[in-house]
Amino acid sequence: MAVGHLSLQITNFFGVDIFDMLLNQPLGKVAWFIALMTKWGLSAVGFYKIYQASKN
Numbered sequence: 444m445a446v447g448h449l450s451l452q453i454t455n456f457f458g459v460d461i462f463d464m465l466l467n468q469p470l471g472k473v474a475w476f477i478a479l480m481t482k483w484g485l486s487a488v489g490f491y492k493i494y495q496a497s498k499n
Contacts, residue, residue, distance in 0.1 A: 447478045 463471035
């Protein structure tokens with residue numbers, strides 16, 4: 444998750460997209476999307492585990 448946040452901050456402050464710079468244009472966008480979906484998925488799993496623990 445930190446990579447995604449770092450990427451967004453670098454893009455915001457410096458105007459450089461590190462995914463595009465490292466992986467070129469089309470693959471960089473795909474990598475960014477995969478990183479985003481992974482972050483959301485892991486966050487959802489964490490919230491679900493918190494929900495399950497609160498029921499006990």
